[in-house]
Amino acid sequence: MTEQTPSEAPPAPRPDPFARFADPRATAAALAVAVLALGVAAWPQVSGGDFGTRVRTYLLANPEVLDEVVRARDVKANADRVNQLTEAVRANPTLLQPGPNEPAFGPADAKVTVVEYFDYRCPYCKVAAPGYIELMEANPDVRFVFREWPILDREGEITSQYAARAALVAHAQGKYLPVHQALMAERSLTIEAVDRILAENGVVIGANREALQSAPVAQVLADVQIGAGQMGLDATPTFFVNGRAMPSNDPEAIGRAIQAAK
Secondary structure, eight states, X not given: OOOOOSOSSOOSOXXXXXXXXXXXXXXXXXXXXXXXXXXXXXXXXXXXXXXXXHHHHHHHHOTHHHHHHHHHHHHHHHHHHHHHHHHXXXXXXXXXXXXXXXXXXXXXXXXXXXXXXXXXXXXXXXXXXHHHHHHHHHOTTSEEEEEEOOOOOOTTOOHHHHHXXXXXXXXXXXXXXXXXXXXXXXXXXXXXXXXXXXXXXXXXXXXXXXXXXXXXXXXXXXXXXXXXXXXXXXXXXXXXXXXXXXXXXXXXXXXXXXXXXX
């Protein structure tokens, strides 16, 4: 299940903004069709020849069963994803080690390291961002790595890539956190909004924006993309605590994982 979204606008409110699961209404409908199709296909082998009818009758009388099945499927899929990512990191721990020009805050020898993969246009990243900063402030003994992973640009778009490059330039000039927070707080990100945020924070990119094209910036983004591909990463935001992928992007859940790791 991926939280990647082609839209810059936040999605309609959900009961849990940090849930990784699909909308049960759509998946339940698809499941109902599949179950009924199975019933129709199987009925000649079932005594009485009315298996499909009985399945339909039962599901119409107990539609909550479909929601339970969908939830169980999504919980298992998310657990499988977490295990896959964790195993990939265990096999190659260097995948989560920050590069020399990558934003990382906290002691280099910290006993607990948190890594977040994010895109500034990802609505779920925006929801989680304030809580992530609060975790940093509450845990000065923990190392927090900000992994710029601009993946939401579609054909002809450059906004996510532009924002990531701008943030890395801000990092090189010692102004990463205020720029990061401002980019996350911008509801509908545009190139103009990124330029405004940089100017407001005194970040210099050059008359022709040459700083955005610097070799160190390009190298960070290339390394992140390669590493994400090697581990099979498929969603933003994704958090790791001491190399273990988190099943939730809720900062409270991340905080509990930090305490447990300590």
